[in-house]
Amino acid sequence: MDKFIRIDGLAVPLDRANVDTDAIIPKQFLKSIKRTGFGPNLFDEWRYLDHGEPGMDNSKRPLNSNFVLNQPRYLGAQILLARENFGCGSSREHAPWALDDYGFRAIIAPSFADIFCNNCFKNGLLPIVLDTASVDELFRSVTATPGYHLEIDLEQQRITTPNGSVYHFEVDAFRKNCLLNGLDDIGLTLQHVQEIKEYEARRKPEVPWLFKES
């Protein structure tokens, strides 16, 4: 997993509540058996005027110029500013894969759906929760100021705006450490192999029907 330490990136505002994972990456793209290549189909139904299917040349498709990601001033954005309950719906990890593949490194919102939030951390994407009033402020600033960059410092848990104002955010200490060091969860868990085996040995006589071998 890529490390996340500090970024300075362009922010783009997606002004909708309850953005679901079907909107982030529509189901026809879930047929892929790979982890990469979802970026061109991020927000496919909002981003393009035609209907997208896997295998199309996305560079030739008609863009919806009203959709915020298509506005020239937001090209190359790395920080997505969103509303409450972002990422609700299905558990598809294709959603963070698509955001990551597009180039996003962080998402700021008043709240995230649980599974989506978890999936982000597994892919080096930082979901940041700020209170609604702060998110409102950022929406106003981003919209009013072309080229609005934010600096996100994970170590310090701090977002700094171009005029120097600062927002502090909370992040789970374990997840923070994994992101800062690019640690792989499986590798960490496998340090506990002995405890897993001991658990099984202890649990098996209590509930033997859960340990049937076929």
Added chain:
Amino acid sequence: MSTQTLYDKLWNSHVVHKEPDGTTLIYIDRHLVHEVTSPQAFEGLRLAGRKPWRIASMLAVADHNVPTTDRTHGITDPISRLQVDTLDDNCDELGITEFRMSDVRQGIVHVIGPEQGATLPGMTVVCGDSHTSTHGAFAALAFGIGTSEVEHVMATQCLLMKKARAMQVLMEGALGKGVTAKDLVLAVIGKIGTAGGTGYAIEFAGSAIRALSMEGRMTVCNMAIEAGARAGMIAADDTTISYLKGRPFAPQGELWDKATDYWRTLHSDEGAQFDKVVRLDAAEIKPQVTWGTSPEMVVAVDGNIPDPTRESDPVKRSSINLSLKYMGLQPNTPITAIQIDKVFIGSCTNARIEDLRAAAEVVRGKHVAANVKLAMAVPGSGLVKQQAEREGLDKVFIEAGFEWREPGCSMCLAMNADKLEPGERCASTSNRNFEGRQGPGGRTHLVSPEMAAAAAIAGHFVDVRNF
């Protein structure tokens, strides 16, 4: 320990290791696998040179991509076929039990797990699918995971997580005639919102829940995720135990007796403390219909489409406006005035035998309205289909003008050929009314099987209580 909630009991019995900050390694008893969220996990495992920790904990089935029409020639869409073939190959290579498309036991993963007795009380159950919350109906701790976690469970039999807060949704009272488990859970979502359960594990309790069949309880827990909660659960009781008796993966003989003794302890203790309690009077709940593009946008069938000018919160008002535009609806329209184009009875929410029986009773001897272009009944599994056919329900549906299909996820998420065309409006027994969920530009109204069936006959929504 003094009094514990059901969630405490399930959590505590699966702790392998706990860090001082609360990050916990939780042991997973059952890992259900389907074709969409597993290929990258199998690939990751292979690239790292790892093997699954406990093959016997896994049960695999293809459900999202499978055709619901004649399957004798396989899957025609080459991309869907590759995904299903990849699952078959991975299961063959590693010796994982899989119900292939030609197997009568094949079906939607959340229907076949319980049907086979592969979901049992006291288990932790995971699957790379958010509707894994369904299995909590059996007093199991069941939740959806992403593909990285699928790989993590394969490699270690564990997951790293922090304990959620506990919410109790208490529903006392008897459900009125024509009011179902689906209406109960839609009413809960309407009350607490789609983020109301975020960060919580929800236990559904009260006399209305105890009175439900296992099928009804599964419908309720299935949609816990639509209330934002990864896990929903219900205490084990006689209903749970009699459902499981004799199922292929359930314990037998002496083990059955030992198991049932344990299962009877799987309830919240008297006086157990929850972080939040939500109460609903079950007797007050009417049949529910969603009108928007989020499951919380729901009203009773005798209600109207809301008027955004009466909403003071600007973010909510904007959501209502966007939804009404997408749905092609006008404020203040009575729900019963909404005409429909298609009807879908199926999905992991409502494709079990009881759902099909209830819908069949509504359409028996009647015919689908002329304006309804397609009405389909899609059983949740091959065994549900077989049972329904033994009872003659297939004929009831077909004579009423429905199509009777092969089992799978079908038009719940339209990954196969079953989908809405742009602008088409559907009465659907599924779980999500998101934009494009049932096909690009499609408009979904979530309802119970009885309400979907009645809408098929009338051509518009009707109050099934007076139908």
